[in-house]
Amino acid sequence: MENKVLATVNGIDITDEILDTTIQSLAPERRGYFESEYGRKQLLDQLISVELINAFGTEIGLDNDPQFMSQVEQALKDIKYSFTMNKILSTITIEEDEAKEVYAAHPERYQGQESIKASHILVDDEEIAKGLISKIESSELTFEDAAKEYSSCPSSEQGGDLGEFGRGMMVKEFEDAAFAMEVGEMTKEPVKTQFGYHVIKTTDKKGNEPLGFEEVKSEVMNKMLQDKQMEYYTKLITELQEKFPVTYNK
Known part of the structure; x- marks a missing residue:
């Protein structure tokens, strides 16, 4: 499918792909509106406005402003951290059989709420x-x-x-x-x-008798995943401290 250029602002192209990516980044409850023809046109106008303001920011010398550059640098660090963590943690999974073993060892930990x-x-x-x-x-x-x-x-x-x-x-x-x-x-x-x-x-x-595995499967697997991710993260930080120099200044 052709990546059609929908508008060009000061030499910067806004394409179908950029518009689609922006729509997909929206919350589900807002996404449906902007997927309509009218919504896409409205979002395109917003992206054009963003590029116009950015062009003006360049014109007034914002790219040389120390405070602006410091925030850009921090934003890039935050984005890099987020992408790196997502890549690391996406490799960690919990199998249902593992969760069943944990549940079977301590079913009393997963009790229902007492009610009458x-x-x-x-x-x-x-x-x-x-x-x-x-x-x-x-x-x-x-x-x-x-x-x-x-x-x-x-x-x-x-x-x-x-x-x-x-x-x-x-x-x-x-x-x-x-x-x-x-x-x-x-x-x-x-x-x-x-x-x-x-x-x-x-x-x-x-009573507050133990619930069946199927009733608590998501809870068990989520808790195990969090524990496993934290364990891996702690171990990784220790390894990285040995690999990359860290100096504390008093």
């Missing part, structure tokens, strides 16, 4: 809450019916069901009571929080 499912009845009076507990325990009311009739929480429409949640997602008093109970157990006394008085029933529990 619970329902509640929220009222603003402690005596009402105690009365509801008594009626539910005596089977005069089901927990769900009591929630629908008496609870001031929007969850009343679902029989008080709050769904699944982990630690840190509810106020402390509520969380402590809900996590302390076994599945199917209800609080013997109302639990007071800033919102009122709760009658709580824990309906399901998920």
Whole structure:
């Protein structure tokens, strides 16, 4: 495919290839817009503006400005470092079999988050809450019916069901009571929080048992890759210090 020259600014060509490379360097969410005909034209105008300003910078003697040249030198060092590191680290990989061995040796390191499912009845009076507990325990009311009739929480429409949640997602008093109970157990006394008085029933529990390998494969492999890269980097720096002279000035 011909690398068409789209514009020339002060003797510098802006080609299709330059425009394509610039588009590919953009974030994915912006790239689609500039791939359109209108977007490409807009980006070309921006590149022309950059070259015009650069030409003016040369005209006013910026190429001989010490501060400018110092920043150019530092930028080149940064780019060279980045490209060198990418080239070095791209050679380091982790195989899935290696990750499986690490996981098998310490599956307890990869635990799921403890969570529960619970329902509640929220009222603003402690005596009402105690009365509801008594009626539910005596089977005069089901927990769900009591929630629908008496609870001031929007969850009343679902029989008080709050769904699944982990630690840190509810106020402390509520969380402590809900996590302390076994599945199917209800609080013997109302639990007071800033919102009122709760009658709580824990309906399901998920422990923090080890997760399966497939669930944590990415986590295991990423951690192993980071460790392996750091190990190689540390070793390389030591070797390079012996190869290239380093002098500390006091």
